[in-house]
Amino acid sequence: MTETAQPSRGVRLPRDARRAQLLEAAQHVFVHNGYHAAAMDDIAERAGVSKPVLYQHFPGKLELYLALLETHGNELVRRVREAIASTSDNKLRVRAAIGALYEFVAGEGQAFRLVFESDLRGEPAVEKAVEGALSGCIDAITEAVTADAGLDAERARLLAVGLVGLSQVTARYWLDARETISRDEAVNLMSTLAWKGLAGFPLQNP
The missing domain is CATH 1.10.10.60 (Homeodomain-like)
Known part of the structure; x- marks a missing residue:
C-alpha cells in the first residue's frame, strides 16, 4: 500500500x-x-x-488491525514461497528467501512494523495472526530444507526458524543503516553467512 x-x-x-x-x-x-x-x-x-x-x-479497531495483519502476513508468505520456487539451486534459494524478507521490510508504508513490531502481541488474535505469518515462511523453508539437506522435518524446521530469524532481525537493523549499506549488499552478506552453514548439510538428492 x-x-x-x-x-x-x-x-x-x-x-x-x-x-x-x-x-x-x-x-x-x-x-x-x-x-x-x-x-x-x-x-x-x-x-x-x-x-x-x-x-x-x-x-472496530481490532478488526481493522487484524485485516491489515492478514493482508500483509499473506503477502510476506507469498513472497517467500515464490522466492524459493524461483530456482532449484539451493544457494540461490537461500539468497532469494532472504531477499524476499528484506524486500518486505523495505516496502512502502512500513507494513513490516505491523508484523514484526506490533504493540498488541498480548492480544490472542493478533498473536495468532503474527505467528501464522512467521510460521508460513518457516514452513516454506522447512519444506525445501527437508527435501534437499537430508534432515528430518524437526531439524529442518529448526534451521528454517534460524534463517527467518536472522533475516528479519538483520533486515530491520539494515533499514536504519541503508544509507551506507545497499539492500543488495546486505542480502549478499546475510545469504553468504547463512549458506556457509546450510551448505554443510549433505544433499538428500545430489
Whole structure:
C-alpha cells in the first residue's frame, strides 16, 4: 500500500475500493501512532470518510488491525514461497528467501512494523495472526530444507526458524543503516553467512 492524496468526503466508491482505501489509511495511522494510540477518528479523517462509513466496513479497531495483519502476513508468505520456487539451486534459494524478507521490510508504508513490531502481541488474535505469518515462511523453508539437506522435518524446521530469524532481525537493523549499506549488499552478506552453514548439510538428492 502506498500513500495517496486524501479523497473528498462524499465520494462513493465500490466496496472493495473503499475497503482498500480504509486499510491504507489505517496502516498509516497504526504504523505512526501504534495500535493503542491510534483512534478510529484519526483513521476516518485520514481516509476522508465519516466514522459511520468506517464502521460499515470494520466493526472496530481490532478488526481493522487484524485485516491489515492478514493482508500483509499473506503477502510476506507469498513472497517467500515464490522466492524459493524461483530456482532449484539451493544457494540461490537461500539468497532469494532472504531477499524476499528484506524486500518486505523495505516496502512502502512500513507494513513490516505491523508484523514484526506490533504493540498488541498480548492480544490472542493478533498473536495468532503474527505467528501464522512467521510460521508460513518457516514452513516454506522447512519444506525445501527437508527435501534437499537430508534432515528430518524437526531439524529442518529448526534451521528454517534460524534463517527467518536472522533475516528479519538483520533486515530491520539494515533499514536504519541503508544509507551506507545497499539492500543488495546486505542480502549478499546475510545469504553468504547463512549458506556457509546450510551448505554443510549433505544433499538428500545430489
